[in-house]
Structure formats: C-alpha cells, structure tokens
Amino acid sequence: MSEVLPQYDEELDARNLACPLPLLKAKLALNGLPIGAVLKVLATDAGSQRDFRSFAKLAGHSLLHETDEQAVFAYWLRKEH
Incomplete structure (x- = not known):
C-alpha cells in the first residue's frame, strides 16, 4: 500500500543547494503564497531536515509531511499566517 502524500500548491526545487539556501x-x-497554501520543497542537503523542522516551529507554519527517498528530502509546508 503506497503512502498518500499531501496536496500542494507550489513546488520548489532546491536540490543541490547547500544550507541555508533551501x-x-x-x-x-x-x-x-496565500495563507493556507502548501509549498512542497525538494532538497538534497541532509542538514535541511533539522532546518525545516526548526523553521516550521519558529515561523509558525505547519510541516505537514516529510520524506527521504534516495537522498532527496521532500517537505510539505503549509503557510499559517
């Protein structure tokens, strides 16, 4: 059974960029983006996991989901304000 991933409004390809660029x-x-919109971000920097978790918490946005497949990290962030 495959995982159902959240819908998103915009995708940002930040692969091959070093932190903090993604x-x-x-x-x-x-x-x-408007409030309530979801941004999907693709990144290859392993440090992005820590960065996106912290950013969502500090900025007040929701990190809806994250995946790590073949060294590509994907994050779904919902804009809350």
Whole structure:
C-alpha cells in the first residue's frame, strides 16, 4: 500500500543547494503564497531536515509531511499566517 502524500500548491526545487539556501528559498516562496497554501520543497542537503523542522516551529507554519527517498528530502509546508 503506497503512502498518500499531501496536496500542494507550489513546488520548489532546491536540490543541490547547500544550507541555508533551501530554507531561504522556501521562506521567499512562502511569502508569495496565500495563507493556507502548501509549498512542497525538494532538497538534497541532509542538514535541511533539522532546518525545516526548526523553521516550521519558529515561523509558525505547519510541516505537514516529510520524506527521504534516495537522498532527496521532500517537505510539505503549509503557510499559517
């Protein structure tokens, strides 16, 4: 049985970028989205796991889901404000 992944409104490809660039690009992308929109971010930097968890908590957004498949990390962030 395959996992059902959250729907998203926009996707950001931040693969092959070193931290903090994936997080900075995600923050800019979220700024341009309406409240309630979901941003899916793809990253290859292993440090992004810690960064996106902390960012969601500190910024007040929801980290709906995250995956790690073949060294590509995916995050679904919902803009809350």
